[in-house]
Amino acid sequence: MQKIETTIVDGKALAQDIRQRIAGEVANLTCTGRRKPKLVVVLVGSNPASLSYIKGKQRACMSVGFDSEEILLPENISQEKLLAEIVRLNQDACSDGILVQLPLPTHLCPNRVAQAIDPVKDVDGLHPQNAGALLLGIPGHRACTPLGILEILDRHHVPMEGAHAVVLGRSNIVGKPVAQLLLERNATVTICHSRTKNLPAVTREADILVAAVGRARMVKADWVKPGAAVIDVGVNVIDDKLVGDVDFEALHGIAKILTPPKGGVGPMTITMLLHNTLNAYKIREGL
Numbered sequence: 001m002q003k004i005e006t007t008i009v010d011g012k013a014l015a016q017d018i019r020q021r022i023a024g025e026v027a028n029l030t031c032t033g034r035r036k037p038k039l040v041v042v043l044v045g046s047n048p049a050s051l052s053y054i055k056g057k058q059r060a061c062m063s064v065g066f067d068s069e070e071i072l073l074p075e076n077i078s079q080e081k082l083l084a085e086i087v088r089l090n091q092d093a094c095s096d097g098i099l100v101q102l103p104l105p106t107h108l109c110p111n112r113v114a115q116a117i118d119p120v121k122d123v124d125g126l127h128p129q130n131a132g133a134l135l136l137g138i139p140g141h142r143a144c145t146p147l148g149i150l151e152i153l154d155r156h157h158v159p160m161e162g163a164h165a166v167v168l169g170r171s172n173i174v175g176k177p178v179a180q181l182l183l184e185r186n187a188t189v190t191i192c193h194s195r196t197k198n199l200p201a202v203t204r205e206a207d208i209l210v211a212a213v214g215r216a217r218m219v220k221a222d223w224v225k226p227g228a229a230v231i232d233v234g235v236n237v238i239d240d241k242l243v244g245d246v247d248f249e250a251l252h253g254i255a256k257i258l259t260p261p262k263g264g265v266g267p268m269t270i271t272m273l274l275h276n277t278l279n280a281y282k283i284r285e286g287l
């Protein structure tokens, strides 16, 4: 079989580069006496993975000169109380971005929560207005992980126009929006899911393969066309080790571009959250 030189994506370095640009812009804004942009993260319950993610978001905010706030709410909070908290944050003049960490406990409806957030402050891009704006190709916040994936592909000069992009997973936060962004860039997009038949045959056709299903090492070497760009969004913990949806080691020598399970898509997602928060700030400040 053809041997390919695989480039492992350094998501941390890419993220650092973009964060520097954001930090520079924030410094320019605040040195003229303006307030800092502010992100508010709401966590319901105390899921350890979510706690670790929100710490990462807080650190990222600090690194670019944003204010940030974490609101920790009890696991058994009612839907009404959570919505009331969101209404309060919508009205708070100093909060630019609101992110309600997912997953939520099962008694809470993520769609109702997304609909309660002021679309301008909806830095996750999950409000129907933002999701609809993506579909129509009009301005609005785009979901962070899909934005980060597009940035990775662009920075590695992966051609999208005319490419066959295969997306594994149809979530509202990754699968559907990344498929739409790839379509906007003139890729031919196939979305696969749990009922897709003969999945390996479909993925083998992909020039760009995005895996976002949450099944450890599902994508094997013989699922991937030599020379494909493979973006692994999966975060699975196996024996205390972080593994993606892709069999990372097995894809060396097959994929042309490959994201690692750690330091790949993750840092880019948080960086795009900063990007969206800065955009929300600019809109709110009339800049």
Ligand code: GUN
Binding pocket: 099, 100, 101, 102, 103, 124, 144, 145, 173, 269
């Ligand atoms: N949980 C894991 N990733 C995300 C994300 O991008 N946004 C939200 N709100 N929750 C998440």
